[in-house]
Amino acid sequence: MKKATYTLQINGEARTVEAAPDTPLLWVLRDGAKLTGTKYGCGVGYCGACTVLTDGIPTRSCSMPVDALDEGTAITTIEGFAEENPNHPVLQAWNDLQVPQCGYCQSGQILSAKAFLEDNPEPSAQDIKDGMTNLCRCGTYNEIAAAIAHAADLTKKSSA
Amino acid sequence: MHLSRRAMLAGTAASFTLFVCAEDALVRKVDAAQPALHQLGVYLTIGEDNRILFTTPNAEMGQGTFDALARMMAEELDASWEQIDIALSGRNVAMFNPKIYGQTTGGSLAIQGFGPVVRKAGAAARQMLRQAAAEQLGVAPDAVTMRDGTASANGMTLTYGELAEAASQLEAPKDVALKSPEEFRLIGKPYMRKEVRPKTTGEARFSVDVDLPNMAVAALAMPEEAWGKIKTPEGLNALKNRDDILAVAPVTGGFAIIAEDFWTAKSAADTLTVVVELTEDEQLSSSDIDAVIRSAVTSDKAEAALFAAVNEGEDLSASRAAIADAFKGAADQMEMLYSVPVWVHGALEPLSATALLDGKNLTLWAPSQNPKATVEVAAKAAGLEPSAVTLERTFIGGGFGRKWNTDFTLQAVEAAIALPGRPVKVIWTREQDTQHDFYRPQLYGSLKFGLDADGNIAAMSNTIAGQSIGRVWSARYNPAAPDYSMQNNPAYRIQSAHLETRPVDLPLPIGWWRSVSHQPTAFFYESALDELAARAGKDPFAYRLAHLDEPRGRRVLETLQTLVVNEEGAIGIAYSDAYGGYTAAAISVSLEEGYLQLNKIWAVADVGLAIDPDNVKAQIKGGIYFGLGPTLEGETQIENAVVVGNNLGDIGALTPTGAPPIDVTLIDNPGEAPAGVGEIGTPLIAPALCNAIVAAGGPRIRTLPVSKSDLQVQI
Ligand code: FES
Ligand code: FES
Numbered sequence: 001m002k003k004a005t006y007t008l009q010i011n012g013e014a015r016t017v018e019a020a021p022d023t024p025l026l027w028v029l030r031d032g033a034k035l036t037g038t039k040y041g042c043g044v045g046y047c048g049a050c051t052v053l054t055d056g057i058p059t060r061s062c063s064m065p066v067d068a069l070d071e072g073t074a075i076t077t078i079e080g081f082a083e084e085n086p087n088h089p090v091l092q093a094w095n096d097l098q099v100p101q102c103g104y105c106q107s108g109q110i111l112s113a114k115a116f117l118e119d120n121p122e123p124s125a126q127d128i129k130d131g132m133t134n135l136c137r138c139g140t141y142n143e144i145a146a147a148i149a150h151a152a153d154l155t156k157k158s159s160a
Numbered sequence: 161m162h163l164s165r166r167a168m169l170a171g172t173a174a175s176f177t178l179f180v181c182a183e184d185a186l187v188r189k190v191d192a193a194q195p196a197l198h199q200l201g202v203y204l205t206i207g208e209d210n211r212i213l214f215t216t217p218n219a220e221m222g223q224g225t226f227d228a229l230a231r232m233m234a235e236e237l238d239a240s241w242e243q244i245d246i247a248l249s250g251r252n253v254a255m256f257n258p259k260i261y262g263q264t265t266g267g268s269l270a271i272q273g274f275g276p277v278v279r280k281a282g283a284a285a286r287q288m289l290r291q292a293a294a295e296q297l298g299v300a301p302d303a304v305t306m307r308d309g310t311a312s313a314n315g316m317t318l319t320y321g322e323l324a325e326a327a328s329q330l331e332a333p334k335d336v337a338l339k340s341p342e343e344f345r346l347i348g349k350p351y352m353r354k355e356v357r358p359k360t361t362g363e364a365r366f367s368v369d370v371d372l373p374n375m376a377v378a379a380l381a382m383p384e385e386a387w388g389k390i391k392t393p394e395g396l397n398a399l400k401n402r403d404d405i406l407a408v409a410p411v412t413g414g415f416a417i418i419a420e421d422f423w424t425a426k427s428a429a430d431t432l433t434v435v436v437e438l439t440e441d442e443q444l445s446s447s448d449i450d451a452v453i454r455s456a457v458t459s460d461k462a463e464a465a466l467f468a469a470v471n472e473g474e475d476l477s478a479s480r481a482a483i484a485d486a487f488k489g490a491a492d493q494m495e496m497l498y499s500v501p502v503w504v505h506g507a508l509e510p511l512s513a514t515a516l517l518d519g520k521n522l523t524l525w526a527p528s529q530n531p532k533a534t535v536e537v538a539a540k541a542a543g544l545e546p547s548a549v550t551l552e553r554t555f556i557g558g559g560f561g562r563k564w565n566t567d568f569t570l571q572a573v574e575a576a577i578a579l580p581g582r583p584v585k586v587i588w589t590r591e592q593d594t595q596h597d598f599y600r601p602q603l604y605g606s607l608k609f610g611l612d613a614d615g616n617i618a619a620m621s622n623t624i625a626g627q628s629i630g631r632v633w634s635a636r637y638n639p640a641a642p643d644y645s646m647q648n649n650p651a652y653r654i655q656s657a658h659l660e661t662r663p664v665d666l667p668l669p670i671g672w673w674r675s676v677s678h679q680p681t682a683f684f685y686e687s688a689l690d691e692l693a694a695r696a697g698k699d700p701f702a703y704r705l706a707h708l709d710e711p712r713g714r715r716v717l718e719t720l721q722t723l724v725v726n727e728e729g730a731i732g733i734a735y736s737d738a739y740g741g742y743t744a745a746a747i748s749v750s751l752e753e754g755y756l757q758l759n760k761i762w763a764v765a766d767v768g769l770a771i772d773p774d775n776v777k778a779q780i781k782g783g784i785y786f787g788l789g790p791t792l793e794g795e796t797q798i799e800n801a802v803v804v805g806n807n808l809g810d811i812g813a814l815t816p817t818g819a820p821p822i823d824v825t826l827i828d829n830p831g832e833a834p835a836g837v838g839e840i841g842t843p844l845i846a847p848a849l850c851n852a853i854v855a856a857g858g859p860r861i862r863t864l865p866v867s868k869s870d871l872q873v874q875i
Contacts, residue, residue: 031421
């Protein structure tokens with residue numbers, strides 16, 4: 001497929017990349033924008049390792065062709081999120097509970113958790129179970145659930 | 161150990177370019193032009209800026225030894241945790257794990273093997289620093305207090321950074337005393353793992369993330385078949401003429417299509433259909449493989465069987481005769497046929513490696529569990545001496561045994577040879593990662609028990625058949641010795657036991673998979689024990705304890721019993737002694753109208769000295785989940801050499817929905833040597849779950865996965 005030029009809003013910056021229209025956003029971010037925090041796991045929208053935020057909504061970037069993005073869509077990757085909010089309750093909770101094992105799934109987990117908590121700031125254990133669908137092959141699910149609950153507490157305390 | 165300054169100058173340049181965790185836990189590159197650095201042994205470099213760089217000998221794939229080994233070293237060094245940076249080593253022959261006879265990461269042997277080595281390295285460096293301090297402060301070494309990276313005496317204090325140069329010129333002490341647990345300030349204490357923060361910010365670099373100036377990226381065209389002779393696909397030459405394709409290279413297992421970026425390379429590779437030629441013997445499906453192994457385990461003949469006895473050196477017919485005698489004297493007998501299927505590793509990071517052939521030097525960036533073989537295979541392919549190959553290791557996005565192999569690093573080298581002077585990164589697709597695994601082999605276990613009048617075990621024979629990982633991969637494989645890649649000794653006291661292994665040759669590629677033979681062995685024994693307890697009308701805890709002498713194991717089981725005794729619901733348990741630890745788990749399930757619901761899991765472990773108790777717990781949970789998914793639904797279907805179902809949804813990968821909460825209790829036992837903890841959780845879950853299913857009124861499952869039964873499961 002012939003390459004085209006796209007200007008994307010990535011982490012608050014306009015970035016121009018050359019890519020074939022069917023190129024998944026994942027590979028545009030990784031190879032084009034050199035943002036490798038967004039991971040490739042399955043390529044079919046199943047695992048969530050490639051999760052980024054598009055206008056704040058968790059999006060599996062492996063299944064989003066670059067050409068299908070609306071112009072001006074704000075894309076946030078883990079790098080942008082962590083740089084902008086180094087003390088975000090989700091990041092703090094992830095570090096307090098030392099969630100990562102191999103770490104490969106964690107960028108996607110963290111961005112999914114951030115969006116999840118914005119929708120549901122005081123989730124029950126069951127809400128967390130139903131709402132977080134990203135795979136972790138190392139099995140950090142207990143720690144993820146605890147970190148989300150902890151992040152919800154931190155947010156509540158800081159706004160109290 | 162050579163601790164001379166000369167050794168330092170010769171041996172370290174490479175480590176300064178690796179990714180390092182700094183005090184602020186950001187991944188950064190150490191600049192060789194920094195303040196003067198002084199090497200104290202192969203593991204330690206102390207900068208005059210008082211930063212201490214520990215070069216870890218092991219791979220880090222989520223098991224946490226990156227941090228735990230550094231902590232063991234820093235403990236003996238009396239450094240402060242804040243001043244420690246950690247680098248991943250490449251291939252270094254001086255880094256020798258006496259338990260695994262080299263630098264390999266596997267067998268849960270990092271802490272057990274490298275732990276004492278790096279503690280001694282820390283203690284030796286501390287002694288040299290102390291001696292240097294004594295000389296500079298004009299006091300006897302005994303008068304110097306070492307603490308948090310400083311040496312003090314007479315009201316004067318020097319930092320390790322200030323002492324490093326003088327210390328690095330001293331001879332290393334031959335014998336050093338190690339601390340006792342009461343003296344620990346780092347080991348066993350809750351400290352932040354240094355790799356956590358970069359793994360939450362996107363900064364941690366995995367193999368797929370390697371990015372180098374002028375780098376090209378390769379995708380692969382591989383056949384769907386897991387074996388067979390590869391034919392050159394039509395259209396390969398046409399690709400060579402495309403402007404956006406830099407090179408096309410035949411590589412072991414397929415063809416590398418090299419472009420400036422992955423999607424371009426992959427789109428081009430996808431235009432090819434790679435087919436294989438299968439001989440008649442190679443045209444196998446799951447049902448054929450099952451039949452071969454089943455007949456090997458049940459056949460009375462099995463003359464070619466290799467043999468493993470509880471007592472090494474016993475001969476096959478003598479042991480068979482002895483066990484036959486023992487069965488004759490038994491009051492009752494019970495026979496069972498168990499099996500476990502082929503399973504996939506499915507690490508979340510697909511296989512990937514980068515190579516650069518630059519004149520007569522080859523550099524390889526890889527997530528390797530096995531540096532020696534990785535370097536040797538690379539050198540051979542490039543026609544170089546191993547000394548001309550530099551291995552730079554990255555974090556590993558899940559290994560589980562798969563990244564022990566060298567097939568994918570070899571492909572990177574072969575691709576780099578086709579594009580000399582440019583680094584080439586090869587990335588597998590998930591589908592390729594699933595279809596070209598070194599699979600956990602299918603095994604059958606034929607178990608027979610002779611019981612006394614009380615229903616206790618008097619005699620046991622266990623014959624296991626299947627493909628032997630040891631026979632394929634272990635350099636130290638001995639056909640006359642027990643094959644621990646296929647089965648393990650029972651954890652219990654059994655008067656007469658006969659263990660036999662019957663390796664079968666099949667073309668399916670097989671390899672090490674988290675907990676190796678402990679998974680099948682524990683499933684067979686621990687399920688069988690519940691069957692026997694039920695026959696004897698005894699409680700599963702009591703029945704196990706009646707056969708268990710090991711006090712540490714008894715305490716683990718008794719502790720688990722107190723945790724679950726008042727729990728409602730159907731409970732199943734299992735016990736295991738593996739990797740130097742003693743573990744037991746219980747699971748509570750409910751079964752309604754054939755729908756299996758998992759409520760909660762408890763695990764109890766005595767791992768001896770726990771270096772990082774929180775990580776030990778996390779490893780046990782991860783190990784349990786890793787085993788739980790395929791136990792429920794992992795059934796690798798092979799149709800005429802093709803593994804069908806080639807993505808993460810097909811391999812029994814546990815999802816958050818299928819993951820019940822796990823509660824881990826550690827027995828405090830710091831006086832015992834630390835066990836390996838990365839694999840100890842995995843063997844427990846299949847038998848505990850299948851025992852719970854029976855307790856809930858469900859069927860006895862002797863063939864995994866559970867989804868093959870009539871039960872509805874959700875992962
Ligand atoms: S890589 Fe996108 S969902 Fe798995
Ligand atoms: S931490 Fe390894 S896959 Fe989640």
